[in-house]
Amino acid sequence: MKDLIQEKLFDIQYLIEKFDRPLFEKNIELFKKNNIKPSLVCILTSNDPGSISYAKGIKGICKSYDIEFILDKVDTKKELEEKIQFYNNNEKIYGIIVMYPTPYDKDTYFMNLVTPEKDVEGLNHEYMGYLVQHEFYSDNENLRKLIIPPTAKGILYVLKRNYVVYEKYYHIHGKYPDGLEENPFKLEGKKVVVINDSLAVGRSLALMMLNENASVRVCQKYTDFNDILRFVSFSDIIVSAVPSNKFTIPTKNIPKNSIVFDISFEGNFEYPDIFEKIYKISPKWNMVEKGNRINDMTLHRLVSNLFYLINRKLPNEDLIKLKEFEKSIYD
Known part of the structure; x- marks a missing residue:
């Protein structure tokens, strides 16, 4: 399971060293x-x-x-x-x-x-x-x-910079990593669900995704939980930032090979089961080494x-x- 977890994590540290530091x-x-x-x-x-x-x-x-x-x-x-x-x-x-x-x-x-x-x-x-x-x-x-806003911007940058990395890989090797037929980080036309409506995270990120021509659904505390699960079930990208240890999205509702960001300090997903479903994830903070969160x-x-x-x-x-x-x- 440890190897599987490492395989599914974003390499955020690489993105920072490659694009930010210089x-x-x-x-x-x-x-x-x-x-x-x-x-x-x-x-x-x-x-x-x-x-x-x-x-x-x-x-x-x-x-x-x-x-x-x-x-x-x-x-x-x-x-x-x-x-x-x-x-x-x-x-x-x-x-x-x-x-x-x-x-x-x-x-x-x-x-x-x-x-x-x-x-x-x-x-x-x-x-x-x-x-x-x-x-x-x-x-x-x-x-x-x-x-x-930096939190929403950080999520967007992880996606957009990985898009650049995968396109360069395709240019060199004539194929995408992991045998994928297309770049998984292309945002245009992707279905995105954001479970948070704060200005710093949910609302800002939704606007950013719309500006990238993605299709976005924003959920908040007044959204019926069954509707949230339904939106999650057909989304390519899932972002959750619910500040509660009572809010958990079951792994059975996570689409296979989806991309997930868990921004909640408490964690909004079922660990470690979720690693078997998703393609890439930025999980709960304490499941990742400092520098790669x-x-x-x-x-x-x-x-x-x-x-x-x-x-x-x-x-x-x-x-x-x-x-x-x-x-x-x-x-």
């Missing part, structure tokens, strides 16, 4: 050239273990890429408002992330309070509007990229978002070189 290093080189020191502030709003763990992960990846990391904590709504405004106006801070959910009113209020110039999560309504419109850049030269891809998307924001301050000639370098990585 591009990040190129970004850092340009920042140094322009006397820019990347910085990111993380605002904790509660003692939620998930938020604390996420903040710890952000601190770690910032250290890896020589990004100044500032951890702040608030205890009241007024204090959170004041902190966001303070960092919005602080020229030494390039990115702001607030740990949601907050214990204060509607979280969207704070999402829109963070200025788009420093919103590394892409949750400000301005970015969400661009996502609905399927826009990629903030400038007419197509050099300065827009921001999209979907959370590792999420953290790298957060850093890429920070770099997108900083890049807006770079001259066009530097960004043209960066775009050419990025293209060479994928070619």
